[in-house]
Amino acid sequence: MDVVQAISKRRSIRKFLDKDVAGDEIDLLLEAARLAPSGLNAQPWRFRIIQNKDDITWLSREAVKGQRWVGGANIIFVCCADLTRYLEDAGASVRFLRDSGVLPPEMLAGIEEYLQKARDASSELLRGAAAANCSIAITQIMLQAVELGLGTCWIGMYDEEAIKEKFNIPEQMAVVALLAAGYPAENPGPRPRKSREEIILP
Numbered sequence: 754m755d756v757v758q759a760i761s762k763r764r765s766i767r768k769f770l771d772k773d774v775a776g777d778e779i780d781l782l783l784e785a786a787r788l789a790p791s792g793l794n795a796q797p798w799r800f801r802i803i804q805n806k807d808d809i810t811w812l813s814r815e816a817v818k819g820q821r822w823v824g825g826a827n828i829i830f831v832c833c834a835d836l837t838r839y840l841e842d843a844g845a846s847v848r849f850l851r852d853s854g855v856l857p858p859e860m861l862a863g864i865e866e867y868l869q870k871a872r873d874a875s876s877e878l879l880r881g882a883a884a885a886n887c888s889i890a891i892t893q894i895m896l897q898a899v900e901l902g903l904g905t906c907w908i909g910m911y912d913e914e915a916i917k918e919k920f921n922i923p924e925q926m927a928v929v930a931l932l933a934a935g936y937p938a939e940n941p942g943p944r945p946r947k948s949r950e951e952i953i954l955p
């Protein structure tokens with residue numbers, strides 16, 4: 754399968770077979786995430802993998818605002834951004850770029866300013882920037898899943914505090930999404946999309 758096929762075949766799947774996703778398939782999904790690009794190569798994504806049936810059932814209630822279909826997933830990825838390491842690792846990249854002398858000084862100044870802006874930003878802004886990076890990793894998981902014959906659905910509606918408490922997720926982690934995955938038990942058609950004209954600014 755090539756990328757074009759994976760992109761066009763992907764659907765949000767909300768019904769799953771009672772069949773386990775194999776360990777080596779999970780490894781491939783995580784590898785797809787690991788290889789994602791990120792600003793200053795900071796790689797802020799962290800995943801808690803939930804496979805225990807009771808935990809998935811717990812997740813399918815108030816934690817996802819009553820989206821009961823979540824209970825049929827075989828795996829839930831709790832997708833987090835490490836907000837502390839995000840800034841530290843971005844800083845380390847800037848130091849590396851500076852010390853290795855690979856960047857012209859005017860570009861280095863721009864990068865240092867970009868990083869300082871992130872350091873001075875409100876926690877909400879920082880969270881948004883880190884979440885944007887994590888979204889790329891999650892998208893790569895979704896596309897790799899298509900090639901493996903797996904279905905996924907991004908879950909954006911959830912109770913972050915309840916989930917962090919239940920799964921002992923450290924304070925500096927922002928939960929930026931949940932991703933349900935498993936073997937699909939449905940084959941939905943494509944959802945509507947805006948036309949090309951609608952997404953091109955004049």
Ligand SMILES: Cc1cc2nc3c(=O)[nH]c(=O)nc-3n(C[C@H](O)[C@H](O)[C@H](O)COP(=O)(O)O)c2cc1C
Nearest residue numbers: 763764765766767820906907908909910911943944
């Ligand atoms: C940021 C984001 C949040 C979403 N949150 C939910 C959700 O909480 N529950 C759900 O059933 N689907 C959710 N979805 C899936 C969308 O409904 C779905 O992607 C959209 O309707 C297009 O359908 P498709 O993915 O099959 O192309 C979310 C998708 C994204 C990208």
